[in-house]
Amino acid sequence: MPVPAAPATEHPPVRVARPRIGLLGVMQPLYDDMIPGITEHQAAYAARVAEQLSEVADWTVGPPVRGRADAEDTVRGFEAAGLDGVLVVMLTYGPSLRLTPVLSRMRLPVALANIQPDPRVGASWDMADMTYNQGIHGAQDTANAMVRAGLPFEVVTGDWQDPAFAVRIDRWARAARAVTSLRSLRVGVFGYPMNGMGDARVDETALMRVLGPEVHVIAPGTLHRTMAGLPERAVADLMEWEDGVFEVDGRLSAEERTDHARMQLGIEQLLEESGCGAYSTHFDAIGEDGRFARLPMAAASTLMAKGYGFAGEGDVLAASAVYAAHQLAGDGHFTEMYAMDFPSDSVLMSHMGEGNWRIAREDEPVRLIKRPLGIGGLDDPPTILFRYRPGPATLASLVALGGDRFRLVVTEGEVIDAPELPSLEMPYGQFRPENGLRACMDAWLRAGGTHHMAMNTGARAEDWRVLCELTGVEYVRV
Known part of the structure; x- marks a missing residue:
């Protein structure tokens, strides 16, 4: 069919499909007894991250991954849905070896978002706040394992509510769409x-x-x-x-x-x-x-x-x-x-x-x-x-x-x-x-x-x- 007509003085870029990205939130059962309800608390945080980034991609937010079996099920779902990429978010610390075997077999492009719920450390913080915001060392553990496994990935560190963070995720999501399309x-x-x-x-x-x-x-x-x-x-x-x-x-x-x-x-x-x-x-x-x-x-x-x-x-x-x-x-x-x-x-x-x-x-x-x-x-x-x-x-x-x-x-x-x-x-x-x-x-x-x-x-x-x-x-x- 012919191209839809563009205005005589404007030539906008061709419309391409919005990136479709899965959010893989990672934590572990270790903290359940210490902080009851932590899984639901951090699942809500993952949903807020996706909502904050809703202008740059269409998001599928998986349930919090608490072990290798969870990761296997979630990633299989992402691949079956034909998504363009996976954004890994540490909801708490999560041991890398429960995740790396899954990522090593996954063909979807990966980015590791080094973020935490609160943008600053506060005077009122207690052990629960420390646990909610400890994603950085889970990101370090996971990135180290991925580097050692020779897996390609992108890293985006920042305040997830900052517009500059959305710009970087937008760039990665479009690149992920390009990579998936090339494949x-x-x-x-x-x-x-x-x-x-x-x-x-x-x-x-x-x-x-x-x-x-x-x-x-x-x-x-x-x-x-x-x-x-x-x-x-x-x-x-x-x-x-x-x-x-x-x-x-x-x-x-x-x-x-x-x-x-x-x-x-x-x-x-x-x-x-x-x-x-x-x-x-x-x-x-x-x-x-x-x-x-x-x-x-x-x-x-x-x-x-x-x-x-x-x-x-x-x-x-x-x-x-x-x-x-x-x-x-x-x-x-x-x-x-x-x-x-x-x-x-x-x-x-x-x-x-x-x-x-x-x-x-x-x-x-x-x-x-x-x-x-x-x-x-x-x-x-x-x-x-x-x-x-x-x-x-x-x-x-x-x-x-x-x-x-x-x-x-x-x-x-x-x-x-x-x-x-x-x-x-x-x-x-x-x-x-x-x-x-x-x-x-x-x-x-x-x-x-x-x-x-x-x-x-x-x-x-x-x-x-x-x-x-x-x-x-x-x-x-x-």
């Missing part, structure tokens, strides 16, 4: 990857073991047959939607627009049928097939705007990164560094013609243009043209280092309000790294950063860092 992701590859492009090559079984994405090859002929079988009404509806959202180039013929619309709808139908949340096309795989009139440029832009991951040239790594960028912030965008501009200390960002138009400037129309393109040897592909919106931005590159070793290279900076490039008929913008073009590029190359990457608007480096903490992927900020 079930399928990346559709139409045809084959670009020959000779080394930084996009990856051991697919290693990628699946470490991060989860599965590569699903789709024959170009399947796309051709799907396009032919589409109902005329669906094609007309998509073109009508485009008329309302984009400034459409009058030079585009009805044949060009119809063919493009069929390609977009055909790609999306195949992605839905095969359960793919991301995909990649390579111009040679489309061009050499012999049955297609043009490349699916505009299709990639609007499918990214709908929330699909995308990368060109069969690049599964970048397509997975763009998909994760959607899960983190809702505006994942595929791009690459084209050329350095030393006077402005920036780098020109673009690709052949694909880009998420939800990151477009809001003071200029997004245009659907007739655009000649020699690459692929086909007819002119309708292309969505826009300039990137000025402001903070983050680039992230997923790097395969061999075996099960992966690295994420990240840099923050800003898209500058650079002069227009009237002859450039593809999405573009100029990115100025926070540490300067020369230092950033030196470090990017030393770290093996790839030439395809995901982009988000905003400062998102910490979001990516947390994702790496939860997966064991090496994080390098340049």
Whole structure:
């Protein structure tokens, strides 16, 4: 189905599902005789924590875990419910070895909240208050056991009623959602990857073991047959939607627009049928097939705007990164560094013609243009043209280092309000790294950063860092 229309001057991020998080509260029966009712007292505290954080996630609060069997039952329930992650909260001290075996088998991302009911030590405290607020050494015991077991996890220390604590939990919850989504992701590859492009090559079984994405090859002929079988009404509806959202180039013929619309709808139908949340096309795989009139440029832009991951040239790594960028912030965008501009200390960002138009400037129309393109040897592909919106931005590159070793290279900076490039008929913008073009590029190359990457608007480096903490992927900020 076509994308719901956005207002002409606004391009809000795609809506992604709220994170669904389980709260695992830990204590032990040792204190029952000393403080009658302590289990109910601390269960109410766990419920208040979830209520305080209700704006950042949908919460499932398990009953207080008082031993290994309780932990097993609660975690099984979280996994059966398809939650995105588990927040461990020490309701009192809880011995770690009752919990660690359960966490070591659990696939859901974990954060350890180092918090306590009361934010300060009071003069009126007695032994009961000490017991209610002693979570810190349970957190230390549990974290130590998890480190020794080699389990990835995030830690958030703070006053649970402080807005800053909610910000950090929100970041972790979105990263947990991204990690869980990657573990079930399928990346559709139409045809084959670009020959000779080394930084996009990856051991697919290693990628699946470490991060989860599965590569699903789709024959170009399947796309051709799907396009032919589409109902005329669906094609007309998509073109009508485009008329309302984009400034459409009058030079585009009805044949060009119809063919493009069929390609977009055909790609999306195949992605839905095969359960793919991301995909990649390579111009040679489309061009050499012999049955297609043009490349699916505009299709990639609007499918990214709908929330699909995308990368060109069969690049599964970048397509997975763009998909994760959607899960983190809702505006994942595929791009690459084209050329350095030393006077402005920036780098020109673009690709052949694909880009998420939800990151477009809001003071200029997004245009659907007739655009000649020699690459692929086909007819002119309708292309969505826009300039990137000025402001903070983050680039992230997923790097395969061999075996099960992966690295994420990240840099923050800003898209500058650079002069227009009237002859450039593809999405573009100029990115100025926070540490300067020369230092950033030196470090990017030393770290093996790839030439395809995901982009988000905003400062998102910490979001990516947390994702790496939860997966064991090496994080390098340049």
